Amino acid sequence: MKKRIVSYLSGSLLFFCLTSPVKAESILEKIQRTGIVRVAIREDAAPFGYLASEGDLQGYCLDFFALLEKQLVKNLERNTLSIKLFKSTANNRFSLVSNNIVDLECGSNTIRDNTPEGVSFSTAFFTTGTQFLVNKKNRDRFNLDRDLDEIRLGVIKNTTTEEFIIERYPSAIIQSFSGVTARTRGIQAVSQGKIDAMISDGILLRAEAQKQGLSASDYPLIPKTPLTCDRYGMIVKAEDPSWQNFVNSVVQSPEVTALSKAWFGNLLEYNSIASNVCSKN
Structure with missing residues (x-):
């Protein structure tokens, strides 16, 4: 009789284990356990993340990570946390998060439907x-409502911008730049007269042009109202609502509003104009 009871209980436990898998550890639980926050930042997306002239990593995202750490210490009631920093690129930013290498990637990540x-x-x-x-000297050559026949346009290879420009201006001469220095080399090509325009997100173009010492008056952005609406978000793990909600709470905090003003300054004008475009879409 005892053997039958033992056999029955063992079978019941096996059935329970098969039908009730152990709940996966959330990112907040893992941070609480390890005391480590793993984050990633790009080196080619000024002002969000970039290498300064002396080779030091700088950018808005570094300061955002500091605010994130501060709020995590308070939320998890820890004395300290450690930030482990990884380098991301346009090609690996999503896989770093999906493969659990980092908990969050900060940069110029356009929020999209096909996530x-x-x-x-x-x-x-x-x-x-x-x-x-x-170059302002070439401004009159551009009528963006018509096909830009024989106009030399620079884009970053394998981006949605490249696809958009090729489809919208099929008669233009497209030059694609690749690698972490793509935007830098594209803007240099404009200043050297090798191409007529470099095309990308306005904030990234203006910030990189400033790094190169190119003034907004001599190298304007056209059109004043962007052709597309691109909202940037942090990349986080899917199906972890507690972590996503926490990150959102930091993004929406007054401290981040102040951080944006400090980092973007007069570049917030581009944010405001683009926000008006997005509100109409």
């Missing part, structure tokens, strides 16, 4: 859109 598998986005923290950086 890559395994990841999600935070609420938007900046809004921009597609614009052309041109």
Whole structure:
């Protein structure tokens, strides 16, 4: 009789284990256990993340990570936390999160409907859109409502901007730039007269042009109202609502509003104009 009871209980436990898998550890639980927050930042997306002239990593995202750490210490009631920093690129930013290498990636990540598998986005923290950086001497050559026949346009390879420009201006001469220095080299090509315009998100064009010492008056962005609506969000793990909600709470905090003013300054004008475009879509 005892053997039958033992056999029955063992079978019941096996059945329970098969039908009730152990709940996966959330990111907040993991941070509480390990005391480590793993984050990623790009080196080619000024002012969000970039290498300064002396080679030091700088950008809005570094200061955002500091605020994130401060709020986590308070929320988790810990004395300290450690930030582990990873380098991301346009190609690996989603896989870093989906493969659990980092908990969050901060950068110029356009919130999209066709979200890559395994990841999600935070609420938007900046809004921009597609614009052309041109030499003011060539401004009159551009009528963006018509086909830009024989106009030399620079784009970053394998981006939604490249697809958009090729489809919208099929008669233009497209030059694609690739790698982490793509936007830098594209803007240099404009200043050297090798191409007529470099096309990307307005905020990224203006910030990189400033790094190169190119003034907004000599190298304006056209059109003033962006051609597209692009909202940036942090990349976070999908199906982890507690972590996503926490990140959203930091993004929407008064401290981040002050951080944006400090980092973007007069560039917030581009955010405001683009936000008006997005509100109409």
